[in-house]
Amino acid sequence: MRVDVTWATAWVRGSARTVFEHRVAHIALDRQIGDGDHGENLARGFTAVLARLDALETAPGDIGEVLRLVATTLMSTVGGAAGPLYGTAYLRAAKVTGFPELDSAGVVAMLEAGLEGIVVRGKASPGEKTMVDAWTPAVAAAVAAAAAGAEPDGVLAAAAQAAEAGAVATIPLLATKGRASYLGERSIGHQDPGATSSALILHEAAVAAAGRAG
Template identity: 55%
Template sequence: MEQVSADDLLAWIREFARLVAENRDALTELDAAIGDGDHGANMHRGTTAVLAAVDGAAPAAPGALVKKVGTTLVSTVGGASGPLYGTFFLRLGTALGDAATASPADVAAALRAGVEGVVARGRAEAGDKTMVDALLPAVTACEEALAAGRTWAEALAAAAEAAAAGRDATTPMVARKGRASYLGERSAGHPDPGATSAALLLAAAAGTLAGGSR
Protein backbone atom coordinates (compact mmCIF):
# COMPACT_ATOMS: atom_id res chain seq x y z
CA MET A 1 0.00 0.00 0.00
CA GLU A 2 1.32 3.41 -0.97
CA GLN A 3 2.44 5.72 1.81
CA VAL A 4 3.11 9.45 1.92
CA SER A 5 6.47 10.30 3.48
CA ALA A 6 7.94 13.50 4.89
CA ASP A 7 10.00 13.69 1.69
CA ASP A 8 6.82 13.73 -0.39
CA LEU A 9 5.43 16.52 1.78
CA LEU A 10 8.68 18.43 1.51
CA ALA A 11 8.51 18.16 -2.29
CA TRP A 12 4.96 19.53 -2.11
CA ILE A 13 6.06 22.51 -0.02
CA ARG A 14 8.99 23.25 -2.32
CA GLU A 15 6.77 23.09 -5.39
CA PHE A 16 4.21 25.39 -3.73
CA ALA A 17 6.99 27.88 -2.93
CA ARG A 18 8.16 27.71 -6.55
CA LEU A 19 4.63 28.37 -7.85
CA VAL A 20 4.14 31.28 -5.43
CA ALA A 21 7.42 32.86 -6.60
CA GLU A 22 6.44 32.34 -10.23
CA ASN A 23 2.97 33.87 -9.64
CA ARG A 24 4.00 36.56 -7.16
CA ASP A 25 3.22 39.52 -9.42
CA ALA A 26 0.03 37.95 -10.77
CA LEU A 27 -1.26 37.42 -7.20
CA THR A 28 -0.38 41.00 -6.32
CA GLU A 29 -2.22 42.32 -9.38
CA LEU A 30 -5.33 40.31 -8.51
CA ASP A 31 -5.16 41.67 -4.97
CA ALA A 32 -4.65 45.25 -6.13
CA ALA A 33 -7.93 44.97 -8.03
CA ILE A 34 -10.08 44.07 -5.02
CA GLY A 35 -7.90 44.08 -1.90
CA ASP A 36 -4.83 45.95 -0.75
CA GLY A 37 -2.32 44.64 -3.27
CA ASP A 38 0.03 42.74 -0.99
CA HIS A 39 -1.01 39.08 -1.34
CA GLY A 40 1.79 38.14 -3.74
CA ALA A 41 4.49 39.88 -1.71
CA ASN A 42 3.19 38.52 1.62
CA MET A 43 2.91 34.91 0.39
CA HIS A 44 6.31 35.10 -1.28
CA ARG A 45 7.90 36.39 1.95
CA GLY A 46 6.26 33.48 3.78
CA THR A 47 7.20 30.69 1.40
CA THR A 48 10.75 32.04 1.14
CA ALA A 49 10.99 31.86 4.95
CA VAL A 50 9.56 28.33 4.86
CA LEU A 51 12.24 27.21 2.42
CA ALA A 52 14.90 28.69 4.70
CA ALA A 53 13.36 26.98 7.73
CA VAL A 54 13.26 23.50 6.19
CA ASP A 55 16.49 23.74 4.24
CA GLY A 56 18.74 21.04 5.63
CA ALA A 57 16.77 21.01 8.90
CA ALA A 58 13.43 19.56 7.86
CA PRO A 59 11.73 17.48 10.58
CA ALA A 60 11.72 13.77 9.71
CA ALA A 61 8.03 13.12 10.49
CA PRO A 62 5.22 14.38 8.23
CA GLY A 63 3.27 15.94 11.10
CA ALA A 64 6.24 17.85 12.51
CA LEU A 65 7.26 19.04 9.06
CA VAL A 66 3.93 20.63 8.15
CA LYS A 67 3.63 22.12 11.65
CA LYS A 68 6.94 23.87 11.08
CA VAL A 69 5.61 25.16 7.77
CA GLY A 70 2.52 26.45 9.59
CA THR A 71 4.37 28.25 12.37
CA THR A 72 6.76 29.82 9.84
CA LEU A 73 3.88 31.12 7.70
CA VAL A 74 2.08 32.53 10.76
CA SER A 75 5.27 34.34 11.80
CA THR A 76 6.14 35.84 8.45
CA VAL A 77 3.13 36.37 6.17
CA GLY A 78 1.02 38.82 8.19
CA GLY A 79 -2.36 40.14 7.09
CA ALA A 80 -5.16 37.59 6.91
CA SER A 81 -3.27 35.07 4.77
CA GLY A 82 -0.70 34.34 7.50
CA PRO A 83 -3.17 33.08 10.09
CA LEU A 84 -5.24 31.28 7.43
CA TYR A 85 -2.43 29.38 5.68
CA GLY A 86 -0.70 28.92 9.04
CA THR A 87 -3.81 27.40 10.58
CA PHE A 88 -4.22 25.12 7.54
CA PHE A 89 -0.75 23.62 7.98
CA LEU A 90 -0.91 23.51 11.78
CA ARG A 91 -4.18 21.53 11.70
CA LEU A 92 -2.77 19.33 8.97
CA GLY A 93 0.20 18.60 11.23
CA THR A 94 -1.95 17.86 14.26
CA ALA A 95 -4.05 15.43 12.21
CA LEU A 96 -0.98 13.63 10.83
CA GLY A 97 0.36 13.16 14.37
CA ASP A 98 3.70 11.50 15.08
CA ALA A 99 3.57 8.68 12.52
CA ALA A 100 6.59 8.22 10.27
CA THR A 101 4.42 7.96 7.16
CA ALA A 102 0.76 8.50 6.33
CA SER A 103 -1.69 6.65 4.09
CA PRO A 104 -3.55 8.57 1.37
CA ALA A 105 -6.68 8.32 3.53
CA ASP A 106 -4.74 9.83 6.46
CA VAL A 107 -3.59 12.73 4.27
CA ALA A 108 -7.10 13.29 2.89
CA ALA A 109 -8.46 13.39 6.44
CA ALA A 110 -5.68 15.79 7.45
CA LEU A 111 -6.49 18.05 4.48
CA ARG A 112 -10.12 18.06 5.65
CA ALA A 113 -8.97 19.08 9.15
CA GLY A 114 -6.83 21.83 7.65
CA VAL A 115 -9.73 23.24 5.65
CA GLU A 116 -12.00 23.08 8.70
CA GLY A 117 -9.36 25.09 10.56
CA VAL A 118 -9.37 27.73 7.84
CA VAL A 119 -13.17 27.92 7.92
CA ALA A 120 -13.15 28.31 11.70
CA ARG A 121 -10.34 30.89 11.72
CA GLY A 122 -11.76 33.04 8.93
CA ARG A 123 -15.45 32.40 9.69
CA ALA A 124 -15.94 32.18 5.93
CA GLU A 125 -18.48 29.98 4.21
CA ALA A 126 -18.55 28.60 0.69
CA GLY A 127 -19.55 31.42 -1.66
CA ASP A 128 -17.97 34.26 0.34
CA LYS A 129 -15.26 34.65 -2.36
CA THR A 130 -12.32 33.41 -0.30
CA MET A 131 -9.71 30.63 -0.36
CA VAL A 132 -12.38 28.37 1.13
CA ASP A 133 -14.06 28.31 -2.31
CA ALA A 134 -10.99 26.55 -3.74
CA LEU A 135 -10.06 24.41 -0.71
CA LEU A 136 -13.46 22.91 0.15
CA PRO A 137 -14.27 21.42 -3.29
CA ALA A 138 -10.68 20.18 -3.57
CA VAL A 139 -10.83 18.19 -0.35
CA THR A 140 -14.26 16.83 -1.21
CA ALA A 141 -13.04 15.73 -4.65
CA CYS A 142 -10.04 14.01 -3.09
CA GLU A 143 -12.19 12.12 -0.59
CA GLU A 144 -14.70 11.06 -3.23
CA ALA A 145 -12.00 9.79 -5.58
CA LEU A 146 -10.43 7.68 -2.82
CA ALA A 147 -13.85 6.34 -1.80
CA ALA A 148 -14.48 5.36 -5.43
CA GLY A 149 -11.31 3.29 -5.38
CA ARG A 150 -9.21 5.55 -7.60
CA THR A 151 -5.47 5.82 -7.09
CA TRP A 152 -3.85 8.41 -4.86
CA ALA A 153 -2.38 10.20 -7.90
CA GLU A 154 -5.85 10.32 -9.47
CA ALA A 155 -7.38 11.64 -6.25
CA LEU A 156 -4.80 14.42 -6.07
CA ALA A 157 -5.36 15.33 -9.71
CA ALA A 158 -9.11 15.52 -9.02
CA ALA A 159 -8.40 17.77 -6.04
CA ALA A 160 -6.25 20.13 -8.11
CA GLU A 161 -8.89 20.25 -10.83
CA ALA A 162 -11.64 21.02 -8.30
CA ALA A 163 -9.51 23.76 -6.71
CA ALA A 164 -8.94 25.40 -10.09
CA ALA A 165 -12.67 25.23 -10.87
CA GLY A 166 -13.42 26.65 -7.42
CA ARG A 167 -10.98 29.49 -8.05
CA ASP A 168 -12.66 30.27 -11.39
CA ALA A 169 -16.08 30.19 -9.71
CA THR A 170 -15.03 33.05 -7.39
CA THR A 171 -14.79 35.49 -10.34
CA PRO A 172 -18.50 36.46 -10.51
CA MET A 173 -18.93 36.33 -6.72
CA VAL A 174 -19.41 39.40 -4.51
CA ALA A 175 -16.94 39.28 -1.60
CA ARG A 176 -18.39 38.96 1.89
CA LYS A 177 -15.17 38.60 3.86
CA GLY A 178 -11.88 40.49 4.04
CA ARG A 179 -11.03 43.91 2.66
CA ALA A 180 -12.61 43.11 -0.73
CA SER A 181 -16.01 43.00 0.99
CA TYR A 182 -15.97 46.80 1.36
CA LEU A 183 -16.15 47.06 -2.44
CA GLY A 184 -19.55 45.33 -2.47
CA GLU A 185 -20.72 44.70 -6.05
CA ARG A 186 -17.47 46.15 -7.38
CA SER A 187 -15.64 43.03 -6.16
CA ALA A 188 -17.42 40.92 -8.80
CA GLY A 189 -15.56 40.22 -12.06
CA HIS A 190 -12.20 39.41 -10.44
CA PRO A 191 -11.00 36.00 -9.18
CA ASP A 192 -10.25 35.96 -5.46
CA PRO A 193 -6.49 36.18 -4.77
CA GLY A 194 -6.70 33.76 -1.83
CA ALA A 195 -8.59 31.19 -3.88
CA THR A 196 -5.96 31.64 -6.59
CA SER A 197 -3.04 30.92 -4.27
CA ALA A 198 -4.98 28.01 -2.73
CA ALA A 199 -5.38 26.51 -6.22
CA LEU A 200 -1.57 26.73 -6.55
CA LEU A 201 -1.25 24.76 -3.31
CA LEU A 202 -3.39 21.93 -4.72
CA ALA A 203 -1.68 22.05 -8.11
CA ALA A 204 1.62 21.60 -6.27
CA ALA A 205 0.18 18.63 -4.35
CA ALA A 206 -0.94 16.88 -7.54
CA GLY A 207 2.58 17.00 -8.93
CA THR A 208 4.37 15.80 -5.80
CA LEU A 209 2.37 14.05 -3.07
CA ALA A 210 1.92 10.82 -4.98
CA GLY A 211 5.68 10.63 -5.43
CA GLY A 212 5.92 7.28 -3.64
CA SER A 213 3.57 5.57 -6.12
CA ARG A 214 5.39 6.64 -9.26
Protein backbone atom coordinates (compact mmCIF):
# COMPACT_ATOMS: atom_id res chain seq x y z
CA MET A 1 0.00 0.00 0.00
CA ARG A 2 1.24 3.48 -0.90
CA VAL A 3 -0.20 6.96 -0.53
CA ASP A 4 -0.73 8.95 -3.71
CA VAL A 5 -1.83 12.31 -5.11
CA THR A 6 -5.45 11.56 -4.27
CA TRP A 7 -4.37 11.02 -0.68
CA ALA A 8 -2.42 14.28 -0.66
CA THR A 9 -5.44 16.18 -1.94
CA ALA A 10 -7.69 14.51 0.63
CA TRP A 11 -5.18 15.44 3.34
CA VAL A 12 -5.29 19.09 2.30
CA ARG A 13 -9.08 19.15 2.25
CA GLY A 14 -9.24 17.38 5.59
CA SER A 15 -6.74 19.83 7.04
CA ALA A 16 -8.86 22.74 5.87
CA ARG A 17 -11.95 21.18 7.41
CA THR A 18 -10.32 20.63 10.80
CA VAL A 19 -8.81 24.13 10.76
CA PHE A 20 -12.27 25.59 10.16
CA GLU A 21 -13.84 23.40 12.85
CA HIS A 22 -11.23 24.34 15.45
CA ARG A 23 -10.88 28.01 14.52
CA VAL A 24 -12.52 29.31 17.71
CA ALA A 25 -10.62 26.84 19.89
CA HIS A 26 -7.31 27.90 18.33
CA ILE A 27 -8.19 31.55 18.89
CA ALA A 28 -8.90 30.80 22.55
CA LEU A 29 -5.63 28.92 23.01
CA ASP A 30 -3.65 31.69 21.36
CA ARG A 31 -5.31 34.38 23.46
CA GLN A 32 -3.98 32.64 26.56
CA ILE A 33 -0.32 32.82 25.56
CA GLY A 34 -0.18 34.74 22.28
CA ASP A 35 -2.00 37.41 20.33
CA GLY A 36 -5.13 35.39 19.54
CA ASP A 37 -4.79 35.28 15.76
CA HIS A 38 -3.72 31.66 15.20
CA GLY A 39 -7.18 30.29 14.46
CA GLU A 40 -8.18 33.15 12.18
CA ASN A 41 -4.89 33.11 10.31
CA LEU A 42 -5.03 29.38 9.61
CA ALA A 43 -8.66 29.55 8.54
CA ARG A 44 -7.89 32.38 6.12
CA GLY A 45 -4.88 30.49 4.76
CA PHE A 46 -6.70 27.24 4.15
CA THR A 47 -9.64 29.05 2.59
CA ALA A 48 -7.17 30.36 0.03
CA VAL A 49 -5.61 26.91 -0.34
CA LEU A 50 -8.97 25.35 -1.19
CA ALA A 51 -9.70 28.11 -3.68
CA ARG A 52 -6.42 27.49 -5.48
CA LEU A 53 -6.90 23.73 -5.39
CA ASP A 54 -10.39 24.02 -6.84
CA ALA A 55 -9.13 26.38 -9.56
CA LEU A 56 -6.58 23.93 -10.95
CA GLU A 57 -7.32 23.06 -14.55
CA THR A 58 -5.41 19.80 -14.41
CA ALA A 59 -4.84 17.41 -11.53
CA PRO A 60 -1.43 17.64 -9.82
CA GLY A 61 1.08 15.21 -11.25
CA ASP A 62 2.79 14.35 -7.99
CA ILE A 63 2.44 14.77 -4.24
CA GLY A 64 5.07 17.47 -4.10
CA GLU A 65 2.99 19.64 -6.42
CA VAL A 66 0.08 19.49 -3.98
CA LEU A 67 2.25 20.35 -0.99
CA ARG A 68 3.96 23.17 -2.89
CA LEU A 69 0.57 24.73 -3.63
CA VAL A 70 -0.20 24.66 0.10
CA ALA A 71 3.21 26.12 0.96
CA THR A 72 3.09 29.07 -1.41
CA THR A 73 -0.51 29.88 -0.54
CA LEU A 74 0.04 29.86 3.21
CA MET A 75 3.18 31.96 2.88
CA SER A 76 1.31 34.61 0.90
CA THR A 77 -1.93 34.70 2.89
CA VAL A 78 -1.20 33.84 6.53
CA GLY A 79 0.20 36.43 8.90
CA GLY A 80 2.00 35.97 12.18
CA ALA A 81 4.37 33.09 12.74
CA ALA A 82 2.05 30.40 11.35
CA GLY A 83 2.41 31.37 7.68
CA PRO A 84 6.20 31.21 7.44
CA LEU A 85 6.46 28.15 9.69
CA TYR A 86 3.78 26.04 8.05
CA GLY A 87 4.74 27.34 4.63
CA THR A 88 8.35 26.29 5.11
CA ALA A 89 7.28 22.89 6.44
CA TYR A 90 5.14 22.19 3.39
CA LEU A 91 7.78 23.58 1.04
CA ARG A 92 10.53 21.38 2.45
CA ALA A 93 8.17 18.40 2.34
CA ALA A 94 7.32 19.19 -1.28
CA LYS A 95 10.98 18.96 -2.24
CA VAL A 96 11.21 15.30 -1.21
CA THR A 97 7.79 14.17 -2.48
CA GLY A 98 8.01 14.76 -6.22
CA PHE A 99 6.48 11.37 -6.95
CA PRO A 100 3.00 10.07 -7.79
CA GLU A 101 3.16 7.75 -4.78
CA LEU A 102 5.06 7.37 -1.52
CA ASP A 103 5.96 4.23 0.39
CA SER A 104 6.64 4.21 4.13
CA ALA A 105 10.18 5.51 3.70
CA GLY A 106 8.85 8.32 1.54
CA VAL A 107 6.32 9.29 4.19
CA VAL A 108 9.07 9.40 6.80
CA ALA A 109 11.20 11.58 4.53
CA MET A 110 8.26 13.94 4.04
CA LEU A 111 7.70 14.32 7.78
CA GLU A 112 11.40 14.72 8.48
CA ALA A 113 11.65 17.46 5.86
CA GLY A 114 8.64 19.25 7.33
CA LEU A 115 10.15 19.21 10.79
CA GLU A 116 13.48 20.39 9.45
CA GLY A 117 11.77 23.34 7.79
CA ILE A 118 10.05 24.35 11.01
CA VAL A 119 13.24 24.07 13.05
CA VAL A 120 15.29 26.07 10.56
CA ARG A 121 12.65 28.77 10.12
CA GLY A 122 11.63 29.05 13.77
CA LYS A 123 15.03 28.30 15.29
CA ALA A 124 13.21 26.26 17.92
CA SER A 125 14.13 23.09 19.78
CA PRO A 126 12.03 20.49 21.60
CA GLY A 127 10.86 21.61 25.03
CA GLU A 128 10.43 25.29 24.14
CA LYS A 129 6.61 25.08 23.89
CA THR A 130 6.22 25.39 20.11
CA MET A 131 4.91 23.31 17.22
CA VAL A 132 8.27 21.53 17.26
CA ASP A 133 7.02 19.73 20.37
CA ALA A 134 4.34 18.04 18.27
CA TRP A 135 6.43 17.43 15.16
CA THR A 136 9.49 15.96 16.88
CA PRO A 137 7.72 13.00 18.53
CA ALA A 138 5.64 12.57 15.36
CA VAL A 139 8.78 12.08 13.29
CA ALA A 140 10.32 9.76 15.88
CA ALA A 141 7.16 7.63 15.93
CA ALA A 142 7.05 7.55 12.13
CA VAL A 143 10.65 6.39 11.93
CA ALA A 144 10.00 3.64 14.48
CA ALA A 145 6.80 2.50 12.76
CA ALA A 146 8.46 2.33 9.34
CA ALA A 147 11.40 0.40 10.79
CA ALA A 148 8.93 -2.07 12.28
CA GLY A 149 7.44 -2.67 8.83
CA ALA A 150 4.32 -0.51 9.00
CA GLU A 151 2.62 0.55 5.79
CA PRO A 152 2.23 4.30 5.09
CA ASP A 153 -1.17 4.46 6.80
CA GLY A 154 0.34 2.91 9.92
CA VAL A 155 3.32 5.26 9.80
CA LEU A 156 1.01 8.27 9.59
CA ALA A 157 -1.24 6.93 12.35
CA ALA A 158 1.76 6.54 14.65
CA ALA A 159 2.94 10.04 13.81
CA ALA A 160 -0.49 11.52 14.48
CA GLN A 161 -0.84 9.81 17.83
CA ALA A 162 2.60 10.99 18.92
CA ALA A 163 1.90 14.53 17.74
CA GLU A 164 -1.28 14.68 19.78
CA ALA A 165 0.58 13.49 22.87
CA GLY A 166 3.32 16.02 22.17
CA ALA A 167 0.81 18.85 21.94
CA VAL A 168 -0.75 17.92 25.28
CA ALA A 169 2.74 17.67 26.78
CA THR A 170 3.29 21.39 26.08
CA ILE A 171 0.82 22.31 28.83
CA PRO A 172 3.31 22.19 31.74
CA LEU A 173 6.18 23.65 29.70
CA LEU A 174 7.65 27.11 30.18
CA ALA A 175 7.65 28.94 26.85
CA THR A 176 11.11 30.11 25.87
CA LYS A 177 10.48 30.87 22.20
CA GLY A 178 8.09 33.18 20.38
CA ARG A 179 5.48 35.55 21.76
CA ALA A 180 4.52 33.15 24.55
CA SER A 181 8.01 33.49 26.01
CA TYR A 182 7.18 37.09 26.99
CA LEU A 183 4.80 35.70 29.61
CA GLY A 184 7.51 33.82 31.47
CA GLU A 185 6.04 31.48 34.09
CA ARG A 186 2.51 32.59 33.19
CA SER A 187 2.87 30.50 30.01
CA ILE A 188 2.89 27.35 32.15
CA GLY A 189 -0.43 25.53 32.19
CA HIS A 190 -1.54 26.37 28.67
CA GLN A 191 -1.37 24.16 25.58
CA ASP A 192 0.61 25.60 22.70
CA PRO A 193 -1.69 26.53 19.79
CA GLY A 194 0.89 25.76 17.08
CA ALA A 195 1.54 22.30 18.49
CA THR A 196 -2.21 21.77 18.72
CA SER A 197 -2.93 22.72 15.10
CA SER A 198 0.07 20.63 13.98
CA ALA A 199 -1.35 17.58 15.72
CA LEU A 200 -4.73 18.12 14.06
CA ILE A 201 -3.19 18.50 10.61
CA LEU A 202 -1.06 15.38 11.03
CA HIS A 203 -4.16 13.55 12.23
CA GLU A 204 -5.85 14.44 8.94
CA ALA A 205 -2.92 12.93 7.04
CA ALA A 206 -3.55 9.67 8.87
CA VAL A 207 -7.31 9.86 8.30
CA ALA A 208 -6.80 10.38 4.58
CA ALA A 209 -4.38 7.43 4.42
CA ALA A 210 -6.78 5.20 6.33
CA GLY A 211 -9.45 6.07 3.80
CA ARG A 212 -7.17 5.08 0.94
CA ALA A 213 -6.24 1.83 2.68
CA GLY A 214 -9.90 1.05 3.30
